[in-house]
Each structure stands twice: as structure tokens, then as C-alpha cells.
Amino acid sequence: MTIREKFATLGVDNAPGQEENQKNEALELRGEPLAGAPVDFSHGDVDAHKPTPGSFELFAAGVFEGAAQAYTPYKGRTRLMETLAERLSAFTGAAIDPHSGLILTPGTQGALFLAMGANIMPGDKVAVAEPDYFANRKMVEFFNGEMIPVQMRWTAVQTGSGIDLAELEAAFKAGARLFLFSTPNNPTGCVYSKEELFAISKMAKQYGATLIVDELYSRQLFEGTDYVHFCAACPVPNMITIMGPSKTESLSGYRLGVAFGTAEIIERMEKLQAIMALRCPGYNQAVLNGWFAEPAGWLAARVAEHQRIRDDILALIEKQPGVSARKPDGGSYLFVTIPELAVSLHTFIRIARVHANVTVTPGTEFGPQFLHQLRINFSQDHDKALAAMERLFTLMDRYRLP
Amino acid sequence: MTIREKFATLGVDNAPGQEENQKNEALELRGEPLAGAPVDFSHGDVDAHKPTPGSFELFAAGVFEGAAQAYTPYKGRTRLMETLAERLSAFTGAAIDPHSGLILTPGTQGALFLAMGANIMPGDKVAVAEPDYFANRKMVEFFNGEMIPVQMRWTAVQTGSGIDLAELEAAFKAGARLFLFSTPNNPTGCVYSKEELFAISKMAKQYGATLIVDELYSRQLFEGTDYVHFCAACPVPNMITIMGPSKTESLSGYRLGVAFGTAEIIERMEKLQAIMALRCPGYNQAVLNGWFAEPAGWLAARVAEHQRIRDDILALIEKQPGVSARKPDGGSYLFVTIPELAVSLHTFIRIARVHANVTVTPGTEFGPQFLHQLRINFSQDHDKALAAMERLFTLMDRYRLP
Numbered sequence: 151m152t153i154r155e156k157f158a159t160l161g162v163d164n165a166p167g168q169e170e171n172q173k174n175e176a177l178e179l180r181g182e183p184l185a186g187a188p189v190d191f192s193h194g195d196v197d198a199h200k201p202t203p204g205s206f207e208l209f210a211a212g213v214f215e216g217a218a219q220a221y222t223p224y225k226g227r228t229r230l231m232e233t234l235a236e237r238l239s240a241f242t243g244a245a246i247d248p249h250s251g252l253i254l255t256p257g258t259q260g261a262l263f264l265a266m267g268a269n270i271m272p273g274d275k276v277a278v279a280e281p282d283y284f285a286n287r288k289m290v291e292f293f294n295g296e297m298i299p300v301q302m303r304w305t306a307v308q309t310g311s312g313i314d315l316a317e318l319e320a321a322f323k324a325g326a327r328l329f330l331f332s333t334p335n336n337p338t339g340c341v342y343s344k345e346e347l348f349a350i351s352k353m354a355k356q357y358g359a360t361l362i363v364d365e366l367y368s369r370q371l372f373e374g375t376d377y378v379h380f381c382a383a384c385p386v387p388n389m390i391t392i393m394g395p396s397k398t399e400s401l402s403g404y405r406l407g408v409a410f411g412t413a414e415i416i417e418r419m420e421k422l423q424a425i426m427a428l429r430c431p432g433y434n435q436a437v438l439n440g441w442f443a444e445p446a447g448w449l450a451a452r453v454a455e456h457q458r459i460r461d462d463i464l465a466l467i468e469k470q471p472g473v474s475a476r477k478p479d480g481g482s483y484l485f486v487t488i489p490e491l492a493v494s495l496h497t498f499i500r501i502a503r504v505h506a507n508v509t510v511t512p513g514t515e516f517g518p519q520f521l522h523q524l525r526i527n528f529s530q531d532h533d534k535a536l537a538a539m540e541r542l543f544t545l546m547d548r549y550r551l552p
Numbered sequence: 553m554t555i556r557e558k559f560a561t562l563g564v565d566n567a568p569g570q571e572e573n574q575k576n577e578a579l580e581l582r583g584e585p586l587a588g589a590p591v592d593f594s595h596g597d598v599d600a601h602k603p604t605p606g607s608f609e610l611f612a613a614g615v616f617e618g619a620a621q622a623y624t625p626y627k628g629r630t631r632l633m634e635t636l637a638e639r640l641s642a643f644t645g646a647a648i649d650p651h652s653g654l655i656l657t658p659g660t661q662g663a664l665f666l667a668m669g670a671n672i673m674p675g676d677k678v679a680v681a682e683p684d685y686f687a688n689r690k691m692v693e694f695f696n697g698e699m700i701p702v703q704m705r706w707t708a709v710q711t712g713s714g715i716d717l718a719e720l721e722a723a724f725k726a727g728a729r730l731f732l733f734s735t736p737n738n739p740t741g742c743v744y745s746k747e748e749l750f751a752i753s754k755m756a757k758q759y760g761a762t763l764i765v766d767e768l769y770s771r772q773l774f775e776g777t778d779y780v781h782f783c784a785a786c787p788v789p790n791m792i793t794i795m796g797p798s799k800t801e802s803l804s805g806y807r808l809g810v811a812f813g814t815a816e817i818i819e820r821m822e823k824l825q826a827i828m829a830l831r832c833p834g835y836n837q838a839v840l841n842g843w844f845a846e847p848a849g850w851l852a853a854r855v856a857e858h859q860r861i862r863d864d865i866l867a868l869i870e871k872q873p874g875v876s877a878r879k880p881d882g883g884s885y886l887f888v889t890i891p892e893l894a895v896s897l898h899t900f901i902r903i904a905r906v907h908a909n910v911t912v913t914p915g916t917e918f919g920p921q922f923l924h925q926l927r928i929n930f931s932q933d934h935d936k937a938l939a940a941m942e943r944l945f946t947l948m949d950r951y952r953l954p
Contacts, residue, residue, distance in 0.1 A: 151673065152673065153670070153671060153672070153673050153820070154816075156673065157670070157819075157820045157823055157824075160823040160824075160826075160827070161823070162626060162822060162823050162826045165626075165826055167623055167624075167625065167626070167830075168625060168626060168826075193623055195619055196618060196619045196622050196623075197618045197619040201615075206612070206615050209611075209615075210608070210612075212805075213603075213608050213611075213805065216598060216599045217597055217598045217599040219805060220598050220804050220805030221569055221595055221598075221804065221805075222569075223569065223570055224564060224567075224569070224570060256658050256807070256829040256833070257829055257830055257833075259827070259828070259829050259830045260828065260829045263827055263828045263829070267694075268555070268559070269555060270555070271553065271554065271555050271558065272674045272696055285826065285827045288823075288826070288827045289827050292669075292824065292827060294674055294696070402622050402623065402834070403614075403615065403621060403622030403623070403833065403834040403835040404833055404835060405658075405829065405830070405831070405833035405834070405836075414556075417559075418555070418559045420564060421559055421562040421563070421564050421690075422559075422562075422694065424562075424564045424567055424570075424687065424690070425562070425661070425665055425687045425690045425691050425694060426661070426662065426665045426828065426829075427658040427659055427661050427662045427665070427807065427828075427829060428569075428659055428661045428807070429807070430807075431658070431659075431805065431806055431807035431833055431836060432804070432805040432807070433805040433806060434807075434833060434836070
């Protein structure tokens with residue numbers, strides 16, 4: 151394989167936030183344009199849900215402190231790591247060693263990349279839940295690994311993720327020694343049940359597998375959700391947990407992430423970070439001083455706002471024939487199944503952007519088989535989001551097959 | 553090879569800025585401790601040479617702008633890229649397309665990692681100048697390539713880098729199709745001569761090789777230096793130039809870098825950035841609005857300050873028997889050759905940190921053969937730096953072999 155062939159599979163044109171790079175193509179536009187405030191469901195709107203109060207002031211304090219904050223060890227500033235280890239231990243229930251078991255990264259994307267790069271050799275088989283975060287499969291390809299998808303049958307169950315444990319075991323039997331999944335899941339919002347997690351843990355121990363657990367959305371859990379932190383409930387010898395303040399806390403503009411877990415893996419991640427970006431930007435790290443230390447009531451209010459948007463969009467969805475989405479247990483995503491249309495999924499999505507000012511992410515970013523799904527990030531202004539969904543459905547009606 | 557074996561070669565304990573992680577070992581300390589203000593020569597001191605005026609205000613404006621600055625395309629914010637392409641074109645003399653030929657990265661480390669990752673397949677041979685930036689060899693190893701060092705005989709020449717063009721040609725003949733070098737060179741401060749650059753260009757064309765030219769220090773050039781931008785003077789079809797404001801401009805705490813060059817390579821780098829860290833942090837990008845637009849006279853003053861420190865340290869070095877360093881043409885590094893000591897280079901460096909409050913980087917980070925070299929970054933407070941060098945030499949005298 152040449153470098154060109156390798157990168158040909160790593161498309162980014164349909165990735166969330168990249169839409170402005172798409173080539174113009176002739177679109178068969180039906181009916182009048184649907185006017186309304188533009189809504190970009192490809193990511194959360196940090197103007198509608200502002201960054202955590204005090205975050206900018208923490209950054210400013212870091213800049214004014216100067217060299218000590220600009221140049222930190224590659225893993226992160228030592229005293230900040232001590233603070234974070236304590237808070238993350240309290241949150242998850244797992245003991246986290248600030249000196250050997252924790253690393254700060256440029257966003258959770260950085261944490262995922264480091265965790266994957268620190269575990270995959272060329273030719274390695276890697277089990278990845280599907281649907282799951284769009285970049286997972288691309289990382290496996292980039293590190294010259296071989297992906298074994300493990301289906302999450304989320305629409306077949308009421309609670310839990312519906313992860314196919316028989317498929318997961320088959321992947322381990324086929325030689326996979328690394329499994330990556332997110333809970334709450336991106337894009338469905340499903341939270342893995344305790345039973346699922348214990349089954350995964352048992353299997354990982356049996357096969358000596360390493361686990362990467364993406365808990366990016368674990369602070370944004372809706373009413374009635376029973377959440378279990380894998381790292382505390384059923385840890386395995388080789389595992390990394392990933393979190394960050396980019397979503398619920400709206401701090402994405404600072405690109406902050408953390409990973410914690412097995413010391414030997416963290417050490418490899420540190421070595422990789424040293425050649426990848428040296429460190430999570432020094433001044434930006436200072437913003438993490440406010441993480442898990444937000445004003446009283448702030449988190450509950452933020453979750454409640456999102457629950458309202460979720461429920462109001464779901465109520466709209468229920469009225470559309472052939473359209474469905476499972477109610478998310480946590481996070482800000484809805485993975486919406488749509489009916490057969492007269493145009494392809496990708497074309498419909500481009501039409502929605504051009505003709506209705508609505509940007510969504512195609513299901514195919516989460517698995518090639520999701521040709522009738524689209525993902526929306528509902529961390530938006532409530533009214534604008536509802537109006538945008540109405541426009542999307544109006545447009546959909548124009549392209550429905552009879 | 554296992555993942556453990558692979559990472560075992562990627563040590564970071566001796567890397568600049570990582571010294572606090574070194575294990576304590578029993579050191580044979582001779583004489584009394586040498587008191588004085590601690591000086592960390594492993595990187596520049598951004599308290600002594602402050603970040604560019606106005607940089608923090610640009611960051612703040614980015615935060616207050618909100619979502620549009622937080623979420624940019626992966627390559628960087630479009631209107632900022634247009635501004636930067638214009639300024640970088642004016643600076644280098646090369647035509648740079650903002651839409652297809654430029655990418656913003658998390659630091660120049662990020663730019664280097666992306667450029668290497670976008671060009672190396674497992675087993676590929678890669679030519680790397682030696683001595684050169686310590687992470688270069690590690691990146692080749694991480695991407696499962698095979699490094700072919702090309703010696704830079706910098707002490708054998710008065711001008712130019714002394715790059716061994718016969719060795720470079722031998723590397724191309726052996727199959728290398730990628731060559732990476734820095735000018736001004738890190739760690740020696742040598743600037744490649746026009747003749748050297750044209751010879752490299754000719755050879756790269758002949759063998760169809762890709763070039764990565766690290767020009768991180770190209771704004772900090774001392775009196776009498778004749779600098780040629782490769783990308784303008786003798787471009788080749790496949791090449792990437794790397795720059796950033798972390799050094800001369802002291803903006804390292806923001807982690808900003810840029811790469812420009814061949815559109816096809818930039819596109820691969822964008823795809824890799826999408827899974828590595830998504831983007832250069834959104835708010836941080838805003839700081840680049842001030843790059844190449846500093847107050848009149850600011851750059852000249854900064855270069856003059858550094859030239860004075862360089863010259864005063866060189867005057868000290870000249871008085872030490874067995875100690876030497878070539879006068880840097882540009883940048884903030886001195887690569888100092890030291891005499892044979894009673895302890896190893898690494899042990900002497902640890903002793904200097906413990907017993908004299910002076911941190912330096914061992915030559916071995918730049919090539920395994922540099923057992924009698926150490927690198928200092930002289931972007932420091934003038935007086936503290938001079939005093940620290942005096943302490944280093946006093947300590948050296950205590951360990952000299954008779």
C-alpha cells in the first residue's frame with residue numbers, strides 16, 4: 151500500500167465541522183428555500199451554551215503566571231495533575247495516581263489518538279463498537295491496524311447499548327487485543343448497562359485485552375440513567391479512560407482532554423505526545439483548574455436545559471412517519487433513522503445545508519452501513535434547533551419515495 | 553516487534569523540559585553546591601523574553617467572539633489562513649495558496665508530526681540530518697520507518713551547515729524518498745548555504761524525493777547571515793516548510809505552528825490532524841493574527857538582545873580549555889563541545905542540575921554519537937545565563953580528567 155492509498159480511505163469532507171470544504175455539486179433542489187436561522191448540528195453551539203463561568207479568567211491567570219505555565223512536563227503541570235486526579239477519583243470512584251496514571255492531552259481527540267497509537271502495531275486487529283465515534287475507525291487505519299467492527303444493536307434494546315457480546319468474543323477469538331467503545335455512546339446517546347460492562351470486563355480479562363473507554367459525555371446524564379464507571383466497577387489490568395471538558399462544559403475552543411489508567415500505557419502515551427504536540431497547550435491547561443469545581447447548581451442546570459431540548463426534538467420526531475431515534479440516556483447526540491428518499495443520504499444532507507440552512511452529520515461517518523441515519527448534536531439554542539428540525543422534516547417530505 | 557519494544561526506543565527522560573521526571577540516582581558530587589539563580593537552558597525563558605505585545609488581547613478577542621473561533625475547519629480558520637498566506641508569502645518569497653497549501657497545527661511539533669505521518673509508510677527509509685531536532689529520529693521510529701542519518705559536519709566549515717551531500721545522495725540511492733532538515737539548524741544554529749540548498753534541491757528532483765524544511769528559527773537571524781528560503785529559491789514538487797511563533801516570539805504557551813507547501817501533502821496532513829487533535833485550538837489560532845504584524849522595531853530589538861547574549865556566552869566559552877561552540881548564524885541554540893570528564897555526559901548533566909541549578913540538554917538527544925556535546929537555549933535573562941554558564945564551567949573543572 152502506498153501513502154496515497156492509505157490516506158485515500160481517511161476522508162474528512164463529511165466529518166463534522168468540515169462541511170465548508172465540500173465541493174459544489176449540482177443538486178436537485180425541490181421547492182422554495184426554507185428560510186430560518188442557520189443551525190449547525192454537526193457540533194454543539196458554545197454561544198447558546200456558554201463555556202463554564204470563570205474559564206477565561208483561569209486562562210488569563212495562566213498567561214500572567216508566565217513561563218511556569220507555558221512550559222509544563224509533557225504529561226501536564228504536576229500540581230494541576232494532583233488536583234485533577236483527586237477530582238476524577240471522586241467522580242469515578244477509581245483510584246488515580248497523578249504521577250503515573252494521568253495525562254493531559256490536546257482535546258479528547260488527542261487522548262484517543264495517543265491511546266490508540268500507544269497500543270496498535272501494524273497488522274494488529276482492533277475491535278471497535280459500531281456505531282461509535284467517527285474517528286475511531288480512521289485511527290485504526292492510520293496506525294496500519296485492522297478493524298473488527300462489533301455491532302451495537304441499540305434499537306433492539308430499551309436500556310443498555312445492545313453491544314453484541316458474541317461478536318465481541320468472536321473478535322477476541324480472531325486475535326483482537328484492543329477494544330474501544332464510548333459510554334454514553336456517540337452517536338446514539340446509549341449508556342452501557344452494568345451487565346454489559348461486567349461481561350466486557352470478564353472477556354477482556356480472559357483474552358488479556360486492553361480496553362479504551364471513552365467517557366467524554368459521562369457528566370451529562372439524563373433523568374433515570376444509571377451510570378457505571380467501568381474503571382471503578384470492573385477494571386481490567388490494561389485500560390485507559392478518556393474524558394474532557396469540550397462538550398457539557400463547552401470548552402472545546404481550548405482543546406482539553408485527559409486520559410487515565412494503566413501506568414505502562416500512560417507512559418507510552420507520554421512518549422507519543424512528546425513527538426506529536428509536546429504537550430496540551432500550557433496556558434490552556436490552566437483552564438482545567440475549574441473543571442469539576444463549577445459553581446453550585448451549574449451542572450444540574452446545564453443537563454436540565456439539554457434534557458428539555460432532547461425531549462422537545464423527540465416529540466417532533468415521533469410525529470414524522472418513518473423517522474425514529476432512541477431516547478439518549480446521556481450526551482448531546484440523537485442518531486436519527488430516516489426513511490428511503492429519492493436522493494442519497496449524502497446528497498440529502500448537502501441539500502439541507504444549501505436549501506434549509508441545516509447542517510447534520512451522515513450516519514456513514516459512524517459505520518458504512520448507516521445509510522439511513524443522521525446524527526445531530528442537540529446542544530443548540532432550543533428554539534432555533536426546533537425550527538431547524540421542522541425545516542429538515544419539511545425538506546424530507548419533498549424527497550420521500552411514494 | 554511488540555508495542556513495548558517499539559516504545560522502549562522512544563525515551564523522553566532526557567528530552568528538554570522533562571528533567572523533573574528523572575529518577576533520583578546517587579551522584580558523586582564534588583565540592584560545595586554552586587549557588588545562583590536557577591537557569592533552565594533546555595528551553596527559552598518567556599519571562600525574560602516576553603510573548604509578543606498584544607498576543608493575549610488577540611486570544612481574548614477570540615474567546616469573546618465565541619463559536620466561530622472555537623470551531624474552525626481542521627486546517628484552521630479560513631480568513632486567518634488568507635491573512636497568514638499573504639504574510640508568509642511576503643516573508644519567504646514563495647506563493648502560498650491559503651486554501652490548499654497551508655495548515656495551522658498544534659505547535660511546530662504538531663506540524664512536523666503531521667508532515668512525517670503524511671509521508672512515511674512502515675518500512676520506508678527516511679534521511680534525517682544529524683545533529684538535528686531531537687524528535688525527528690523518534691518520529692521516524694514511531695511511524696515504523698527506517699532512519700538514515702546524514703551527517704552535518706558543522707565544525708568543519710565556517711559558513712553553511714556542512715551537510716554531507718555525498719551521504720545524502722547515498723541515502724537517496726539506498727531508497728530514501730524523504731529528507732528532513734532544519735535551517736537555522738537545531739541544535740547548532742548553522743544556516744544552510746545557498747549552494748547547499750541548491751544541491752539538495754537538485755538531488756531531490758533527481759530522485760523524486762519529498763523534503764520537509766524546518767524554518768522555525770528563520771526570523772531570528774544574526775548580523776552577517778545570508779538566509780535563503782528553500783521554498784522560494786529552489787522549490788521541489790513535493791515539499792513542506794514548517795514555521796511557528798513559539799521561539800523568537802515566545803508564544804510557546806499557545807502551541808501554534810504552520811506548515812505550507814504541496815497541496816497533496818497538506819491534504820494528507822489535514823486528514824491526519826482530523827484524527828490527531830481535530831485542529832489547532834480554536835481560540836489560540838486567533839493569536840496568529842498578530843504574527844508578522846508586530847510593532848515596528850520589535851523584531852530587530854529581540855534579535856539584538858539575543859545576539860548580545862550569544863556573543864557574551866561565546867566569549868566565556870573561548871576561555872575554557874577543551875570547550876568550543878560554533879557561532880550560531882540564527883536561532884537561540886549553542887551546541888557546546890565539552891572535554892572528557894570523569895563522569896558520563898548524562899551524569900554530569902544531572903550533577904549540574906542538582907549541584908549548580910543549571911539544566912542543559914545532552915547532545916545524545918540529537919544523535920547517539922554526540923557524547924561530548926550539550927545544547928543550551930540562550931533565550932534567557934542575560935546576567936542569569938552568564939552566571940549559570942560560569943557555574944557550569946566551574947563544575948566542569950571539578951570533573952575534568954587530568
